[in-house]
Amino acid sequence: MSQAATEAALTSGKDGQFIHFDKVSKRFGDNVVLDDLSFAVGAxxxxxxxxxxxxxxTTILRMLMTLMKPDTGTVRVGDDYLFHEERNGSLVDASEAHIRKVRQRITMVFQSFNLFPNMRVLRNVTEAPVHVLGLSKEEAEERALGLLAMVGLDHKIDSYPSQLSGGQQxxxxxxxxxxxxxxxxxLDEVTSALDPELAAGVLDVLRDVAKTTDVTMLCVTHAMKFARDISHRVLMFCEGKIIEAAPPEQMFDSPDHERTRSFLQSVLDEA
Structure with a gap:
């Protein structure tokens, strides 16, 4: 792939530039985690x-969840900067209120489930809509019951997380x-803590989400078949940079970069 084609693949999106990283860098001491990174994701x-x-x-996902701030550069979601605000024509550090407002548009599924162990399943799902979005208990429960039915767990609403398998959690x-x-x-390696059979069930649920919603998804995974099935684009990272970006068929069948080929071979050998 030519440099021009790679740059086009980095900025192409289904509907404009909904998420936009512009010259973002992050380091921990001498370790450069993101190196002047720019890319966009469409709505x-x-x-x-x-x-x-x-x-x-994972640093990309953690930044979008505001668990980590960039050292330099900007992150935008829709028309809003995530860590900055525009005031009098200049960008300044964002207030906590601004960050909370933008962050409400973003949710994350972690490797380790992160359910509230003292709450039953139904309340685990309703807690944030009630306390963050301001839904009534009745509205939140109606929404939760529909979603739990979608993931095949509407019969477990009164269970505690400890009573569920890892896949169910x-x-x-x-x-x-x-x-x-x-x-x-x-989605951050959402099946890495599960055995293959449970992982397959979770990935099937996410395939359904991809097919039936228009939510923008960023996924970190080593499940390459899943990535091929659900992705519009795949980005290959190496040392804080994106070295290749392509549709899944091209990325997995004929990657351009030698580092991509060696990485995919190692992942397939482990599978």
């Missing part, structure tokens, strides 16, 4: 981030994320 687009551990993929986590009606859904 409703599903993008998978692949690459070796430590290449910057992750499906509750997906329902909880979707209950916020997010514009952006982030």
């Amino acid at each position: 409703g687009e599903r993008v998978t981030l692949i690459g070796p551990s430590g290449s910057g993929k 992750q499906r509750v986590a997906i329902a909880r994320a979707l209950a916020m009606r997010p514009d952006v859904l982030l």
